[in-house]
Amino acid sequence: MPYLNHQILLDSHADGLPEVSNFIPAKQTINHCDADKVVIRNHYLSVDPAQKGWMSSAVNYASATLGEPMRALAVGQVVESNLEDYEVGEFVTGWFGWQEYAHVGTDKIRRKVDPDQAPIKYAVSIFGLNGLTAYIAMKDILAPEPGETLLISTAAGAVGSIAGQLARRWDCHVVGLTGSDQKAALCCNEYGYHAAVNYKSDDWLEQLRRACPNGIDKYFDMAGGWITDQAIHLMNHFGVHAQVGTAAVASWDPVPQAARRERVILLKELTQKGFIIFNHTDRYDEATTQLGNLLHSGELRFHEDIRDGLDSAPQALVALYQGTNLGKTLIRLIGEE
Numbered sequence: 290m291p292y293l294n295h296q297i298l299l300d301s302h303a304d305g306l307p308e309v310s311n312f313i314p315a316k317q318t319i320n321h322c323d324a325d326k327v328v329i330r331n332h333y334l335s336v337d338p339a340q341k342g343w344m345s346s347a348v349n350y351a352s353a354t355l356g357e358p359m360r361a362l363a364v365g366q367v368v369e370s371n372l373e374d375y376e377v378g379e380f381v382t383g384w385f386g387w388q389e390y391a392h393v394g395t396d397k398i399r400r401k402v403d404p405d406q407a408p409i410k411y412a413v414s415i416f417g418l419n420g421l422t423a424y425i426a427m428k429d430i431l432a433p434e435p436g437e438t439l440l441i442s443t444a445a446g447a448v449g450s451i452a453g454q455l456a457r458r459w460d461c462h463v464v465g466l467t468g469s470d471q472k473a474a475l476c477c478n479e480y481g482y483h484a485a486v487n488y489k490s491d492d493w494l495e496q497l498r499r500a501c502p503n504g505i506d507k508y509f510d511m512a513g514g515w516i517t518d519q520a521i522h523l524m525n526h527f528g529v530h531a532q533v534g535t536a537a538v539a540s541w542d543p544v545p546q547a548a549r550r551e552r553v554i555l556l557k558e559l560t561q562k563g564f565i566i567f568n569h570t571d572r573y574d575e576a577t578t579q580l581g582n583l584l585h586s587g588e589l590r591f592h593e594d595i596r597d598g599l600d601s602a603p604q605a606l607v608a609l610y611q612g613t614n615l616g617k618t619l620i621r622l623i624g625e626e
């Protein structure tokens with residue numbers, strides 16, 4: 290004490306794609322730790338596509354507040370504690386925001402992190418939103434059966450790379466949609482996809498048709514938008530479509546006008562279900578155990594796109610929507626190579 294705390298504040302809403310100008314740097318001094326709080330020194334900050342929705346002024350399941358550090362998950366170490374259950378030196382993950390220090394109560398802390406079990410950064414990637422979403426949405430919504438064809442969009446990303454490997458373990462024919470040839474190669478060479486298609490190719494739908502000779506039974510969809518408007522026509526009767534993300538839709542205000550899907554849903558008797566990871570907390574333990582087992586046995590491959598320094602956070606978020614990240618995007622404030 291005191292702690293000089295550099296922060297990245299949300300300065301303006303983004304109703305389209307996020308821009309660096311939506312954020313401003315700031316600093317504050319934390320002079321003392323309140324009675325019911327801890328001070329946490331953040332080591333890694335998470336950068337997630339969902340932050341675009343949180344920055345929007347449109348109605349969402351969660352919102353970031355103007356003038357406050359950008360809402361973000363992070364992992365860090367307790368440096369001051371006035372909470373009985375948290376000791377100085379322990380690592381924790383939670384809603385600590387884009388800042389160097391978080392002065393928070395238990396409402397912002399999600400859980401403790403054991404640095405002897407796995408690198409602490411995994412708390413905001415494999416054992417955070419990304420791995421948990423891949424495992425729980427895959428198992429609970431799509432319930433893959435051997436031999437089924439399973440399509441995954443944003444296939445090479447933080448969620449998609451894990452989802453692909455899980456689907457492969459369930460003996461599915463696994464096909465990915467992604468935004469570059471490099472990422473399509475990564476899907477096949479590293480993440481076990483049987484095929485991956487670059488949706489920016491002129492003939493991508495024809496390529497997808499060829500990659501799915503028996504049609505698509507299950508669709509783990511994180512793109513939505515114009516991509517799904519077309520891909521959904523390749524789905525089989527009684528197919529299941531999990532809407533896990535909408536990366537291909539730049540803005541929901543106004544709601545974009547597009548091809549209607551009702552007829553194909555009716556004719557093919559498709560099932561559609563949405564998913565928000567924060568509403569599935571009862572499933573976290575199973576998912577964490579299963580992902581941990583795969584990780585420790587070396588059966589799970591995972592790429593990280595790590596950028597250094599707090600100031601790199603806004604551009605890292607912009608990059609997610611340029612599709613230039615290769616794997617999970619993290620901001621390293623302190624930490625191992």
Ligand SMILES: NC(=O)c1ccc[n+]([C@@H]2O[C@H](COP(=O)([O-])OP(=O)(O)OC[C@H]3O[C@@H](n4cnc5c(N)ncnc54)[C@H](OP(=O)(O)O)[C@@H]3O)[C@@H](O)[C@H]2O)c1
Nearest residue numbers: 338446447448467468511533534535536537564565566612
């Ligand atoms: N529902 C939930 O609870 C939940 C939880 C976690 C994540 N998600 C969603 O899952 C998706 C992937 O998240 P992630 O953390 O794994 O991110 P990520 O895939 O590592 O990175 C985001 C990716 O989105 C794709 N993308 C960006 N702009 C696009 C556009 N205009 N059209 C199509 N694709 C575009 C890009 O991949 P390509 O180059 O391959 O297109 C980009 O690399 C996001 O939509 C995210 O919101 C949902």
